Amino acid sequence: xxxxxxPSHGAADALxxxxxxxxxxxxxxxxxxxxxxxVDVLDVEWRPPVEGTGPALARIAxxxxxxxxxxxxxxxxxxxxxxxxxxxxxxxxxxLERGQFLHAGPPIAWEAASGPLRGALIGAMLLEGxxxxxxxxxxxxxxxAIELDSCHHHRTVGPMAGVVSPSMPVLVVENAAFGNRAHxxxxxxxxxxxxxxxxxxxxxxxxxxxxxxxAPAMAAAVGRLGSLDLRAIExxxxxxxxxxxxxxxxxxxLVVRALVPPLLExxxxxxxxxxxxxxxxxxxxxFLNLGMPAAKSATDPARDLPGSSVVVAMAxxxxxxxxxxxxxxxxxxxxxxxVPQGLLFSGYGPEDANPDIGDSTIMETAGLxxxxxxxxxxxxxxxxxxxxxxxxxxRSMYGITLAxxxxxxxxxLESRGTPVGIDATLVARTGTVPVVNTxxxxxxxxxxxxxAGLVTPPISAFRDAVLALAELAPEPDGAVA
Amino acid sequence: xxxxxxPSHGAADALxxxxxxxxxxxxxxxxxxxxxxxVDVLDVEWRPPVEGTGPALARIAxxxxxxxxxxxxxxxxxxxxxxxxxxxxxxxxxxLERGQFLHAGPPIAWEAASGPLRGALIGAMLLEGxxxxxxxxxxxxxxxAIELDSCHHHRTVGPMAGVVSPSMPVLVVENAAFGNRAHxxxxxxxxxxxxxxxxxxxxxxxxxxxxxxxAPAMAAAVGRLGSLDLRAIExxxxxxxxxxxxxxxxxxxLVVRALVPPLLExxxxxxxxxxxxxxxxxxxxxFLNLGMPAAKSATDPARDLPGSSVVVAMAxxxxxxxxxxxxxxxxxxxxxxxVPQGLLFSGYGPEDANPDIGDSTIMETAGLxxxxxxxxxxxxxxxxxxxxxxxxxxRSMYGITLAxxxxxxxxxLESRGTPVGIDATLVARTGTVPVVNTxxxxxxxxxxxxxAGLVTPPISAFRDAVLALAELAPEPDGAVA
Numbered sequence: 001x002x003x004x005x006x007p008s009h010g011a012a013d014a015l016x017x018x019x020x021x022x023x024x025x026x027x028x029x030x031x032x033x034x035x036x037x038x039v040d041v042l043d044v045e046w047r048p049p050v051e052g053t054g055p056a057l058a059r060i061a062x063x064x065x066x067x068x069x070x071x072x073x074x075x076x077x078x079x080x081x082x083x084x085x086x087x088x089x090x091x092x093x094x095x096l097e098r099g100q101f102l103h104a105g106p107p108i109a110w111e112a113a114s115g116p117l118r119g120a121l122i123g124a125m126l127l128e129g130x131x132x133x134x135x136x137x138x139x140x141x142x143x144x145a146i147e148l149d150s151c152h153h154h155r156t157v158g159p160m161a162g163v164v165s166p167s168m169p170v171l172v173v174e175n176a177a178f179g180n181r182a183h184x185x186x187x188x189x190x191x192x193x194x195x196x197x198x199x200x201x202x203x204x205x206x207x208x209x210x211x212x213x214x215a216p217a218m219a220a221a222v223g224r225l226g227s228l229d230l231r232a233i234e235x236x237x238x239x240x241x242x243x244x245x246x247x248x249x250x251x252x253x254l255v256v257r258a259l260v261p262p263l264l265e266x267x268x269x270x271x272x273x274x275x276x277x278x279x280x281x282x283x284x285x286x287f288l289n290l291g292m293p294a295a296k297s298a299t300d301p302a303r304d305l306p307g308s309s310v311v312v313a314m315a316x317x318x319x320x321x322x323x324x325x326x327x328x329x330x331x332x333x334x335x336x337x338x339v340p341q342g343l344l345f346s347g348y349g350p351e352d353a354n355p356d357i358g359d360s361t362i363m364e365t366a367g368l369x370x371x372x373x374x375x376x377x378x379x380x381x382x383x384x385x386x387x388x389x390x391x392x393x394x395r396s397m398y399g400i401t402l403a404x405x406x407x408x409x410x411x412x413l414e415s416r417g418t419p420v421g422i423d424a425t426l427v428a429r430t431g432t433v434p435v436v437n438t439x440x441x442x443x444x445x446x447x448x449x450x451x452a453g454l455v456t457p458p459i460s461a462f463r464d465a466v467l468a469l470a471e472l473a474p475e476p477d478g479a480v481a
Numbered sequence: 482x483x484x485x486x487x488p489s490h491g492a493a494d495a496l497x498x499x500x501x502x503x504x505x506x507x508x509x510x511x512x513x514x515x516x517x518x519x520v521d522v523l524d525v526e527w528r529p530p531v532e533g534t535g536p537a538l539a540r541i542a543x544x545x546x547x548x549x550x551x552x553x554x555x556x557x558x559x560x561x562x563x564x565x566x567x568x569x570x571x572x573x574x575x576x577l578e579r580g581q582f583l584h585a586g587p588p589i590a591w592e593a594a595s596g597p598l599r600g601a602l603i604g605a606m607l608l609e610g611x612x613x614x615x616x617x618x619x620x621x622x623x624x625x626a627i628e629l630d631s632c633h634h635h636r637t638v639g640p641m642a643g644v645v646s647p648s649m650p651v652l653v654v655e656n657a658a659f660g661n662r663a664h665x666x667x668x669x670x671x672x673x674x675x676x677x678x679x680x681x682x683x684x685x686x687x688x689x690x691x692x693x694x695x696a697p698a699m700a701a702a703v704g705r706l707g708s709l710d711l712r713a714i715e716x717x718x719x720x721x722x723x724x725x726x727x728x729x730x731x732x733x734x735l736v737v738r739a740l741v742p743p744l745l746e747x748x749x750x751x752x753x754x755x756x757x758x759x760x761x762x763x764x765x766x767x768f769l770n771l772g773m774p775a776a777k778s779a780t781d782p783a784r785d786l787p788g789s790s791v792v793v794a795m796a797x798x799x800x801x802x803x804x805x806x807x808x809x810x811x812x813x814x815x816x817x818x819x820v821p822q823g824l825l826f827s828g829y830g831p832e833d834a835n836p837d838i839g840d841s842t843i844m845e846t847a848g849l850x851x852x853x854x855x856x857x858x859x860x861x862x863x864x865x866x867x868x869x870x871x872x873x874x875x876r877s878m879y880g881i882t883l884a885x886x887x888x889x890x891x892x893x894l895e896s897r898g899t900p901v902g903i904d905a906t907l908v909a910r911t912g913t914v915p916v917v918n919t920x921x922x923x924x925x926x927x928x929x930x931x932x933a934g935l936v937t938p939p940i941s942a943f944r945d946a947v948l949a950l951a952e953l954a955p956e957p958d959g960a961v962a
Contacts, residue, residue, distance in 0.1 A: 415862075
């Protein structure tokens with residue numbers, strides 16, 4: 001070898017002798033004056049870290065456990081093999097008791113709950129027979145007669161308000177690679193539905209039909225199949241224009257067609273099967289309630305790895321947006337939930353929109369939803385914007401994630417894997433927050449869905465998580481566990 | 482108004498006084514020497530017209546009927562409202578009699594037929610009971626005891642060999658905008674199937690099951706629905722990664738889920754419905770046999786417009802690739818069918834591939850298939866190449882078509898309409914031939930499918946069509962009809 005691996009004085013001289021080539025970051029004062037002097041300038045998108053995170057980022061970077069912990073976290077997420085294995089009830093599968101209710105997002109009390117969460121809780125109290133009128137239900141809640149907890153604390157995820165009560169049927173998903181399970185209720189369809197905070201008689205009637213007819217039918221079908229490979233369906237759905245959070249058309253169509261033969265062979269009568277299929281056909285989001293527990297079953301094994309800055313949950317309760325990191329245990333780091341920006345249904349204005357709500361950000365946490373939006377350019381007809389924005393959204397997420405999913409791939413990006421494994425330190429370092437694709441709930445309890453769009457998670461949640469993780473890091477000069 | 486609408490001397494002076502800006506076409510000799518002299522050159526992709534078409538193109542361009550005729554042709558194609566309205570038999574719907582067989586592509590005699598067409602005819606003769614062994618069938622065909630004609634001459638299109646015999650069930654599609662109908666047999670699935678020239682016992686058994694079970698079930702379901710809007714399904718399928726020639730996953734899934742409730746409500750027993758759904762679920766091309774008659778029902782009303790250079794059919798019989806123009810009536814203009822280039826199934830080599838065959842190019846004729854490939858980047862896993870090639874294929878087709886489809890749109894191209902209305906004069910002027918996405922049949926009768934890929938139509942067919950159209954144009958100095 002004759003070439004030197006280190007820069008020689010000759011190279012430095014050449015650098016100074018040649019025409020200057022400048023890369024500039026930050027405000028354009030420098031680049032503008034250089035350009036005025038005829039110098040070529042490359043503007044790069046470097047931004048300073050989020051205010052106040054500099055020392056914490058340095059301390060986390062020096063944590064010798066971090067690289068390995070992050071690698072393990074991401075390897076576990078992408079190794080998931082989620083299968084739909086059954087249908088149960090929240091009482092049976094989760095041990096939920098009368099008077100106990102789960103909800104989306106980080107823990108919240110009734111007093112702080114927004115309209116749609118209150119509406120869904122009222123509906124669930126009526127459904128469970130704890131109250132016979134909405135006013136009665138509200139009074140019960142106000143005097144603290146019900147017990148609330150986060151879905152995430154009970155191996156469950158709930159879209160939008162995410163309210164789960166004991167009698168509700170739940171879909172059971174098992175991650176065959178790790179043996180852990182996750183759950184979600186069945187999707188009710190669009191419009192006036194409990195998860196968007198509606199609680200009128202038609203909402204309760206539908207929920208009763210779902211418990212009496214839909215859930216047993218699903219249980220019989222999946223029982224006959226043994227299990228349904230959800231990752232295989234997701235792989236297909238990404239080739240069919242779904243991003244699997246706000247667009248689930250392909251996933252839903254693929255599931256319904258897989259269920260028909262076992263539904264019929266399980267001995268259900270034809271008219272019941274016809275009703276069930278028609279219900280699912282009318283609900284382009286049916287698959288979301290399988291995709292969400294699949295995503296949670298994938299991210300849960302990545303929890304509790306000391307030193308890891310990987311995000312294992314993002315969830316909103318309609319008031320706060322919260323995240324959990326692998327390296328910080330069960331702590332939630334929260335900031336104010338923002339109002340999603342997108343397209344509102346006819347008859348609603350921006351003032352009708354509630355701040356962001358739901359556990360469905362588990363899809364983004366697992367590398368889908370907004371992160372896979374390049375797979376779903378047609379979604380812009382539902383949330384606004386241009387197809388180019390959808391592609392750009394996915395591309396930008398590679399900057400805050402640690403891996404490309406080996407199975408979940410995006411055809412138009414030459415089958416590149418979706419960006420997966422959000423690293424909170426990359427969010428803090430760049431100021432780029434996760435792209436989240438979501439439905440918009442009406443602000444007033446009882447309204448239902450009013451639109452769909454994108455929402456900006458609060459950077460403060462990521463800042464606080466990074467600060468907390470830094471405190472858990474070993475002293476830079478101390479002994480390492 | 483003070484600005485002059487015509488170039489002033491001042492403008493011409495400025496043009497000469499300024500730095501020259503040059504656009505160059507053809508070989509790069511000119512651009513290279515200009516660049517050597519420091520002149521900016523824009524290389525454009527102009528190519529001379531296809532050899533021998535210059536005078537014909539000039540004469541067609543001077544035909545005063547042309548612009549209006551082409552506008553009408555394209556308006557009719559895009560105004561189509563194809564609905565699946567029923568299931569019949571070729572005997573009943575087309576008047577096909579014992580001993581008569583339809584086939585894909587331009588007319589051809591047994592002597593000139595390739596392996597897969599011969600194989601499919603042998604199978605159809607066995608199915609109709611005209612022969613009891615393949616040898617007997619072959620002998621019958623050799624002594625001219627069967628009558629052959631093109632599907633296209635009988636309001637029918639057939640994928641691959643496209644053989645239709647009297648007892649075969651046909652799907653009936655009606656274009657509600659014009660009242661015309663088109664037909665196709667039901668799709669058999671992949672592998673060893675009649676349309677790829679296989680004729681073994683399993684092929685015939687499947688065809689008998691299709692006539693006895695599948696077709697009556699489909700008839701009952703569509704009868705109960707009244708009709709099924711195929712354009713609405715195609716609009717969705719293009720948002721779900723289908724290009725609707727070589728990728729029909731979404732279309733097939735959307736149809737099956739729409740059929741289940743009426744299948745059950747038509748009183749069919751559950752196990753029959755389960756069998757039918759399982760058959761369709763196992764056949765990602767089920768929708769093709771609805772899409773093809775939908776496309777034919779769209780292009781047929783554009784026929785017979787004097788002066789129009791719009792292509793109304795492209796079809797291959799395994800030996801020749803033929804096209805028809807609106808302005809040249811029922812004449813076929815043919816050239817040798819090429820062997821598709823793509824991916825071959827395991828165990829087959831290039832020598833096993835038959836030249837291009839099938840009426841399925843009706844999809845490209847109607848602005849789908851290869852023309853819509855940008856909607857289906859995942860198809861490259863099936864036919865080879867890169868996603869970028871799929872996008873480029875669609876983009877290049879805007880150069881030889883007259884319109885963008887107002888309904889059939891491609892999300893990733895910002896919902897631009899698919900390129901539709903191939904103008905044969907644009908093909909001759911540019912040398913750019915239609916991009917065709919297709920299956921590859923085995924060369925030897927009885928083999929079945931061996932792969933899938935892209936095929937290059939012979940430019941000579943377009944040249945001959947343009948020459949013939951020019952002969953029908955009025956004398957440039959003569960009276961105009």
